[in-house]
Amino acid sequence: MLSTDLEQKEIQVEPQVPESTDPTTEEPDYGTSSLQHQDEAPKEKPSIMKEEKGVTGILNDIVVGALNRKASDIHIEPREGAVLVRYRIDGILRDIYTIDKKYEQTLIFKIKVNAKLRTDEHFAPQDGRIRFEFSGENLDTRISILPTAKGEKVVVRLLSQKGRSFSLEDLGLKDKELEIVKKSYMKPYGSIFTSGPTGSGKTTTLYAILQSVNSRDINITTIEDPVEYEIEGVNQIHINPKAGLTFEKGLRSILRQDPDVIMIGEIRDPETAEIAINSAMTGHLVLSTIHTNDAVTTIPRLIDLGVEPYLVASTLNVVIAQRLCRKLCEKCKKETTLTDPEYQELLRFRPDISKLLPKDQKFFKESACTECGNTGFKGRIGLYEVLEITEDLRKIIMEDHSTDKIYTKAREQGLILIVEDGVGKLIDGILSLSELMRVTALKE
Numbered sequence: 001m002l003s004t005d006l007e008q009k010e011i012q013v014e015p016q017v018p019e020s021t022d023p024t025t026e027e028p029d030y031g032t033s034s035l036q037h038q039d040e041a042p043k044e045k046p047s048i049m050k051e052e053k054g055v056t057g058i059l060n061d062i063v064v065g066a067l068n069r070k071a072s073d074i075h076i077e078p079r080e081g082a083v084l085v086r087y088r089i090d091g092i093l094r095d096i097y098t099i100d101k102k103y104e105q106t107l108i109f110k111i112k113v114n115a116k117l118r119t120d121e122h123f124a125p126q127d128g129r130i131r132f133e134f135s136g137e138n139l140d141t142r143i144s145i146l147p148t149a150k151g152e153k154v155v156v157r158l159l160s161q162k163g164r165s166f167s168l169e170d171l172g173l174k175d176k177e178l179e180i181v182k183k184s185y186m187k188p189y190g191s192i193f194t195s196g197p198t199g200s201g202k203t204t205t206l207y208a209i210l211q212s213v214n215s216r217d218i219n220i221t222t223i224e225d226p227v228e229y230e231i232e233g234v235n236q237i238h239i240n241p242k243a244g245l246t247f248e249k250g251l252r253s254i255l256r257q258d259p260d261v262i263m264i265g266e267i268r269d270p271e272t273a274e275i276a277i278n279s280a281m282t283g284h285l286v287l288s289t290i291h292t293n294d295a296v297t298t299i300p301r302l303i304d305l306g307v308e309p310y311l312v313a314s315t316l317n318v319v320i321a322q323r324l325c326r327k328l329c330e331k332c333k334k335e336t337t338l339t340d341p342e343y344q345e346l347l348r349f350r351p352d353i354s355k356l357l358p359k360d361q362k363f364f365k366e367s368a369c370t371e372c373g374n375t376g377f378k379g380r381i382g383l384y385e386v387l388e389i390t391e392d393l394r395k396i397i398m399e400d401h402s403t404d405k406i407y408t409k410a411r412e413q414g415l416i417l418i419v420e421d422g423v424g425k426l427i428d429g430i431l432s433l434s435e436l437m438r439v440t441a442l443k444e
Contacts, residue, residue, distance in 0.1 A: 055106045058099065058107060060132075062074060062085055063134075063156070065096065065097070066087050066156075069087055069089055071088055071089050072089075072091075072157070073155060073157050073158065074086075074087060074155070074156040074158070075087075075088070075153070075154075076111075076153065076154040076155075077153050078104060078150040078151030079150065080150070083098065083103070083107070084097075084098055085098070090326045090379065091324055091326060091380060104151060108145070111145070112145070115143040122152060125146050126143075126144075126145045127142070127144050127145075129142055129143060139158065139159075140159040142159060142226055143155075166208035167208060168181060168209070171204065171381070171382045172382035172384060172421075173382070173384055173386075176414070176416075177416065180318060180388045181318060181320065182212075184318040184388070185209050185317075186213075188260070188283065189283050189284060189285055189315075190315055191276065191280040191287070191316055191317060192209065192285075192320070193289065193316070193320070194289050194319075194320045194321075194322060195293075195295060195298050196291075196323060197291070197293075200322050200323050201324045201382050202322065203224075205320060206287045207229060209287060210234060210261070210287070219261070220233070220234045220261040220263070221234070221235040221236075221261075221263075222234060223250040224236060224263070225265050225266070235257075237250055239265070247264060248269065248271040251264060251275045252275065255279060255284075261284070261285045261286075262276075262279060262284055262286050262287070263286075263287040264276055266291075267288050267289070267290045273302060273306065273307050274307060277302070277307050277312065280316075281311065281314065290302070292321070294418070295319040295386070295387035295415070296319075296403055296410060297403060298387075299319075299406060300403055303401055309397055312397055313394040317389060318386060318387065318389065319386075319387040321418060322383060323383045323418055323422075323440065324380045324382060324383075325425070325431045326377035326435050327377060327379045327381050328364055328366055328377060328378075329369060329371055331371040331372070332367040332372060333365065333366065334367050335363070335364055336364065338359065343359050352443060353433075357423060357427075361427065363426050363429065365434070366432050366434070381425065381431065383418045383421045383425065385415070385421065387410055387415060388413075390413060392413070393406060417443070419443070422440055
């Protein structure tokens with residue numbers, strides 16, 4: 001049964017989420033068809049909503065459909081004459097359903113009620129949460145509503161309450177970089193930062209580290225916004241600014257709880273940064289995320305937040321910059337090489353890749369099959385840049401913390417860039433050249 005915690009209306013759904021993510025596969029029969037699929041071509045336009053289905057049925061269908069396709073986000077977007085539903089699957093948005101425009105206001109109203117938001121507010125952003133029950137398990141969702149020129153747009157982030165097994169190796173870390181990360185989290189104190197844009201897997205990497213250090217003889221506490229996955233044996237705190245529980249105040253309280261390992265969802269302000277770094281200096285292992293483009297620029301970012309350079313130098317163990325790439329489908333990927341015009345184009349627009357990729361190098365490109373939903377990709381893997389803070393780097397940070405000097409010394413000591421890690425995975429047949437170029441940027 002799938003239902004919201006505010007309305008326990010039973011609807012018929014499949015008890016198990018299918019393994020296949022093929023978008024051309026028909027949805028399980030939930031009772032009645034309520035939505036028009038964008039990735040199907042029916043001979044007759046299906047009924048948009050039957051009276052016995054109701055808006056609750058439509059909302060449940062949308063959520064179950066996202067689970068079936070293993071989506072991370074649902075976008076409900078107002079359009080001319082219809083409402084478009086899109087799923088983010090493996091990091092890419094795909095059109096899935098349309099809903100008749102006349103049901104738009106009722107659907108938005110239902111979402112607001114379930115998320116405990118103001119139903120009379122149509123011109124200001126609102127954020128809330130809805131908990132669904134699916135196959136006896138809880139599914140928490142984070143709701144964001146934003147007014148647009150054509151109506152209110154809703155984005156639903158799916159947050160599985162079920163604990164997941166994480167492995168740094170499975171995420172994409174290997175060889176020297178994996179050893180550096182393992183050495184850094186085995187230290188009883190210091191800090192580990194993951195950096196990258198939104199949706200690059202930073203928090204997932206920290207969860208993998210938490211599971212690696214998790215044991216009954218240490219106290220691990222996290223403060224997050226939101227708690228994305230539950231980990232057995234870890235004390236996880238969800239921030240609540242309305243109740244006065246912010247990262248800063250929560251972190252101060254955590255320090256009174258005798259923690260050994262602390263994970264902070266994100267360093268957002270000078271106060272949180274200062275407390276985190278001081279905690280790392282006083283015998284705690286601190287994990288956190290920060291928004292920077294690469295590993296090296298994390299250091300000046302912390303200093304810009306007001307942390308003294310000597311504190312950054314003495315407490316920082318390692319910085320992990322990362323991106324998420326779609327993996328090639330193992331069933332349908334095809335071997336290829338670059339033609340001369342293609343190589344010249346690569347040489348012109350991405351010289352950083354062309355220098356690492358011989359002209360006659362064989363690699364694989366995407367194709368299409370039912371296994372991957374005719375996309376050529378199935379699953380995702382991380383591209384990593386792991387900066388170990390050595391004694392030489394500590395001296396540079398304390399002396400003048402020049403980004404150029406830090407970068408030059410790190411490269412001398414063997415720093416592998418994200419694009420270099422990506423080329424290695426390209427040659428290994430894990431990802432395609434087009435995907436590598438999509439997620440990496442040319443470093444000037």
